[in-house]
Amino acid sequence: MTGVVLAGVAGHQDLLPFLKNVAGWKAQKPQGVTLDTPQGRMIQAGRHYTKGNKRFDASIVTGTQAMASWAPFQMGVKMDTPDTYMESREIKGFKGGISYNKGDHDGGILVVLRESAPYAVFVLSFQGMDYHEALGLLDNFDLKGMASALR
Secondary structure, three states: OOOOOOOOOOOHHHOHHHOOOOOOOEEOOOEEEEEEEOOEEEEEEEEEEEEOOEEEEEEEEEOHHHHHHHHHHOOOOEEEOOOEEEEEEEEOOEEEEEEEEOOOOEEEEEEEEEOOOOOEEEEEEEEOOOHHHHHHHHHHOOHHHHHHHOO
């Protein structure tokens, strides 16, 4: 195994229990991948949820992919146009960001779970709802537990 290893997480199997069922939503079985590369270990665990025409994916991502996901928000961006809303902000006590396409009612919410190598983020990508509703979905996930496991 190469690179820095997270103390409480050996692979994606350790993250799958954080992707709980959400009341009122149909959820597929959580899945993941653990990948060792010369640049270090990358882990991704995710689950797909649907309710009528609304969908969201919840993912926990570590490694270089997590760092790349955080990059657009890292500089404290805020943009609000007729089509797009994007903002870096605190989310549930963590650094995070929101990217929202107003016309299509889709976007993503990113929460930084670990700010140093190996980086880790929780990503909630959504379709068929506005970002306020998507932010409410975060209440179904134990972000503090995830962050503790990823120390």
